[in-house]
Amino acid sequence: MDIKIETESELDEQSSKNSESDHLCMSRRSFLLSGSSAIVLSTMPGIAAAVKLAVKEYPRVKIASLKDLKTDVPIDFSYPPNNPVSSFFIVKLGEEAGGGLGKNKDIVSFSNLCSHMGGPLHGTYKPGHKAMGPCPLHLTTFDLTRHGMVISGHATEALPQARLEISGGNIYATGVSGLIYGQHDNLG
Numbered sequence: 001m002d003i004k005i006e007t008e009s010e011l012d013e014q015s016s017k018n019s020e021s022d023h024l025c026m027s028r029r030s031f032l033l034s035g036s037s038a039i040v041l042s043t044m045p046g047i048a049a050a051v052k053l054a055v056k057e058y059p060r061v062k063i064a065s066l067k068d069l070k071t072d073v074p075i076d077f078s079y080p081p082n083n084p085v086s087s088f089f090i091v092k093l094g095e096e097a098g099g100g101l102g103k104n105k106d107i108v109s110f111s112n113l114c115s116h117m118g119g120p121l122h123g124t125y126k127p128g129h130k131a132m133g134p135c136p137l138h139l140t141t142f143d144l145t146r147h148g149m150v151i152s153g154h155a156t157e158a159l160p161q162a163r164l165e166i167s168g169g170n171i172y173a174t175g176v177s178g179l180i181y182g183q184h185d186n187l188g
């Protein structure tokens with residue numbers, strides 16, 4: 001049996017060919033993962049409509065006026081509006097928070113449903129700690145100044161946070177970061 005021993009230069013040549021083909025492969029993959037493919041597809045007749053249908057958009061909904069908000073007093077609202085089980089609250093924390101809006105970056109909004117098993121968090125706001133909880137089911141508490149991350153308890157996921165926008169003295173919900181408990185798609 002012949003055993004071919006490759007020289008260093010042959011190995012170098014082989015490795016450069018491999019990296020070239022890896023590069024081509026990555027380029028194709030990157031292209032497919034990039035928005036470019038969506039742009040190309042969306043310019044093809046008939047496919048544009050399908051692409052539009054696949055990308056659902058959150059509605060922009062007025063949820064309160066700035067003058068309605070009092071520090072440490074949460075206000076409940078439904079969002080997205082076509083989701084009957086989804087309840088959120090908005091609260092002015094009185095201290096800066098991740099994702100906070102307003103002059104002091106202290107206005108935030110989160111789901112009222114615990115991210116562990118959907119326990120109802122209504123009425124569990126703790127002004128002294130700027131926290132929500134403990135959840136009545138398994139005692140998880142969430143930090144509202146840090147994007148709803150878990151302080152303690154059984155939950156492993158942060159509380160879903162509503163994205164907000166302020167315009168003309170009004171506050172609008174424009175989306176949700178994180179999956180609302182019990183939903184496979186926040187928009188239904």
Ligand code: FES
Pocket residue numbers: 114115116117118119135136137138139140153154155
């Ligand atoms: S449902 Fe809230 S901690 Fe389990």
